[in-house]
Amino acid sequence: MKLHAFRLPLSVFIFISVFLSAIQVNLPHPMLIAERFIKGGGWLEIIVIATYGAVVAYKMQNPVNVPYWRKVTWTLFSIVFFGQLILGLLGFEKFLMTGKFHLPIPMMILGGPVYRGQLSVMTILFLSTIVLTGPAWCSQFCYFGAMDNLASGSKPKKEKLPNRLAIKTTGILLVIAVTILLRWFNVPVLIATIIAAGFGIGGVIIMVLFSRKQGKMIHCLLYCPIGTLVNVLKPANPFRLYIDNNCTFCMKCTSNCKYDALNQDDIRKKKPDTTCTLCGDCLAGCHHNAIKYKYFSLKPETARRLYLFLTISIHAIFLALARI
Numbered sequence: 392m393k394l395h396a397f398r399l400p401l402s403v404f405i406f407i408s409v410f411l412s413a414i415q416v417n418l419p420h421p422m423l424i425a426e427r428f429i430k431g432g433g434w435l436e437i438i439v440i441a442t443y444g445a446v447v448a449y450k451m452q453n454p455v456n457v458p459y460w461r462k463v464t465w466t467l468f469s470i471v472f473f474g475q476l477i478l479g480l481l482g483f484e485k486f487l488m489t490g491k492f493h494l495p496i497p498m499m500i501l502g503g504p505v506y507r508g509q510l511s512v513m514t515i516l517f518l519s520t521i522v523l524t525g526p527a528w529c530s531q532f533c534y535f536g537a538m539d540n541l542a543s544g545s546k547p548k549k550e551k552l553p554n555r556l557a558i559k560t561t562g563i564l565l566v567i568a569v570t571i572l573l574r575w576f577n578v579p580v581l582i583a584t585i586i587a588a589g590f591g592i593g594g595v596i597i598m599v600l601f602s603r604k605q606g607k608m609i610h611c612l613l614y615c616p617i618g619t620l621v622n623v624l625k626p627a628n629p630f631r632l633y634i635d636n637n638c639t640f641c642m643k644c645t646s647n648c649k650y651d652a653l654n655q656d657d658i659r660k661k662k663p664d665t666t667c668t669l670c671g672d673c674l675a676g677c678h679h680n681a682i683k684y685k686y687f688s689l690k691p692e693t694a695r696r697l698y699l700f701l702t703i704s705i706h707a708i709f710l711a712l713a714r715i
């Protein structure tokens with residue numbers, strides 16, 4: 392076993408440990424769930440979460456392992472998040488962060504601030520991940536998108552989705568317009584919440600009916616306004632993916648992308664489409680090592696490791712802290 396294979400896992404372990412320790416020491420109210428049940432339990436949780444991050448980093452270093460480990464870890468995050476929410480709603484208050492209930496659907500990241508006229512913690516958190524990791528919110532950090540990832544299975548259809556841009560643009564504009572109207576007419580919070588909940592349920596129906604059939608994340612690609620926002624804002628972060636000159640145009644990688652970002656045209660243009668989330672699944676499909684990460688002038692493999700370091704660390708920290 393080469394020693395350098397442990398560099399990334401070790402860095403992830405140290406970063407998560409330091410970050411969560413700072414939270415454990417500095418915040419008066421226990422943020423780590425174990426600390427709420429046993430005094431000092433937070434320290435044990437930090438070791439468990441940091442070890443989890445290190446194992447995921449170790450496994451995901453190999454691009455072939457990325458699709459499996461991304462699916463498993465993203466699903467786990469969603470189960471832990473919604474599991475804590477259900478326990479909290481059943482009366483186990485320790486599983487809630489603030490206890491201030493808000494609908495756990497991504498649309499609220501945009502709709503909440505437009506309706507209330509002020510930024511929410513969730514929106515600030517979301518924007519911070521864009522700055523740090525570009526589109527990774529939609530490949531690893533969103534508790535809702537994990538369901539669409541599961542629903543879409545593993546065999547995406549090769550044809551590009553028709554009218555994608557028009558549907559996405561109309562969708563986000565409609566969400567903003569409806570939310571402004573709700574605010575304008577002082578529609579009570581309860582009614583606004585019921586409308587938002589209906590939007591969330593509509594999203595789940597789309598996952599069941601369309602994502603499964605297309606093998607692509609139709610909910611995230613066409614319905615969710617936050618996915619569109621991510622597509623627009625992600626260039627603020629310098630990480631990119633490109634296809635190198637050694638590409639043979641075999642098109643094998645197209646069947647690895649559930650984000651409709653790697654169709655024949657994209658491969659000819661040598662870069663994925665705007666819906667790419669830098670998830671890295673396609674690297675496993677290319678036997679020529681032609682798909683590469685870019686971050687300023689870093690070597691592609693170093694850029695990929697840096698991306699893994701950031702995304703896995705943030706994912707593990709969210710796993711420890713994200714709850715309502």
Ligand code: SF4
Nearest residue numbers: 529533536611615618
């Ligand atoms: S598109 Fe929406 S539901 Fe899908 S991962 Fe992004 S924020 Fe979550």
Ligand code: SF4
Nearest residue numbers: 648667668670671673
């Ligand atoms: S092009 Fe590759 S990295 Fe981008 S979304 Fe598709 S599979 Fe993920």
Ligand code: SF4
Nearest residue numbers: 638639641642644677
């Ligand atoms: S699998 Fe690799 S070589 Fe084949 S088209 Fe995709 S990037 Fe090019």
